[in-house]
Amino acid sequence: xxxxxxxxxxxxxxxxxxxxxxxxxxxxxxxxxxxxxxxxxxxxxxxxxxxxxxxxxxxxxxxxxxxxxxxxxxxxxxxxxxxxxxxxxxxxxxxxxxxxxxxxxxxxxxxxx
Amino acid sequence: xxxxxxxxxxxxxxxxxxxxxxxxxxxxxxxxxxxxxxxxxxxxxxxxxxxxxxxxxxxxxxxxxxxxxxxxxxxxxxxxxxxxxxxxxxxxxxxxxxxxxxxxxxxxxxxx
Numbered sequence: 001x002x003x004x005x006x007x008x009x010x011x012x013x014x015x016x017x018x019x020x021x022x023x024x025x026x027x028x029x030x031x032x033x034x035x036x037x038x039x040x041x042x043x044x045x046x047x048x049x050x051x052x053x054x055x056x057x058x059x060x061x062x063x064x065x066x067x068x069x070x071x072x073x074x075x076x077x078x079x080x081x082x083x084x085x086x087x088x089x090x091x092x093x094x095x096x097x098x099x100x101x102x103x104x105x106x107x108x109x110x111x112x113x
Numbered sequence: 114x115x116x117x118x119x120x121x122x123x124x125x126x127x128x129x130x131x132x133x134x135x136x137x138x139x140x141x142x143x144x145x146x147x148x149x150x151x152x153x154x155x156x157x158x159x160x161x162x163x164x165x166x167x168x169x170x171x172x173x174x175x176x177x178x179x180x181x182x183x184x185x186x187x188x189x190x191x192x193x194x195x196x197x198x199x200x201x202x203x204x205x206x207x208x209x210x211x212x213x214x215x216x217x218x219x220x221x222x223x224x225x
Contacts, residue, residue, distance in 0.1 A: 031211050042217035043202070090156060094211060100145045100164050102206065102213045106156040
């Protein structure tokens with residue numbers, strides 16, 4: 001049971017480039033989330049999904065898009081990366097039937113130069 | 114909406130000292146409460162949890178009690194070790210929302 005897997009783990013982008021971060025969970029969880037973590041700011045919610053085919057904006061959605069075409073995957077896209085998007089990104093999932101806590105991936109460290 | 118407030122760090126202690134990290138929350142209903150730990154360069158791992166009032170979560174010598182009357186979930190450990198150095202996050206789920214809500218995190222530094 002792998003839990004929540006994020007790819008890639010590290011990436012360096014140039015300003016204006018695009019990329020997609022992939023989050024995969026094998027626990028059949030309904031809810032999935034993308035957070036960013038910055039020094040002194042804690043975890044801030046970017047987007048989330050309550051099920052396959054549905055997404056919603058979180059606290060800091062600007063500059064990001066997401067898709068949940070399959071229940072087990074939640075993709076985070078940056079269409080035109082900016083230095084302000086340099087951060088560590090965490091994906092998490094939560095299942096209504098499987099327990100009471102959210103499970104986290106290991107994070108993606110993104111640097112935009 | 115839901116919110117979590119935890120004490121700011123860093124908290125710096127000597128090995129074998131007593132640890133308390135305060136956490137209070139605001140939520141409707143009866144959320145589940147959690148402490149997560151993040152070691153350097155890693156993701157968040159669940160440390161302990163409590164799902165109803167007066168429950169005590171415990172793990173690895175850490176404890177926290179769900180206090181409904183004071184809306185608190187303070188983390189304690191009787192004798193910290195250098196290996197406990199990490200960032201600790203208080204969080205909740207429920208209380209009308211299935212979006213995990215986190216505090217800002219408290220950095221703990223334990224010196225030998």
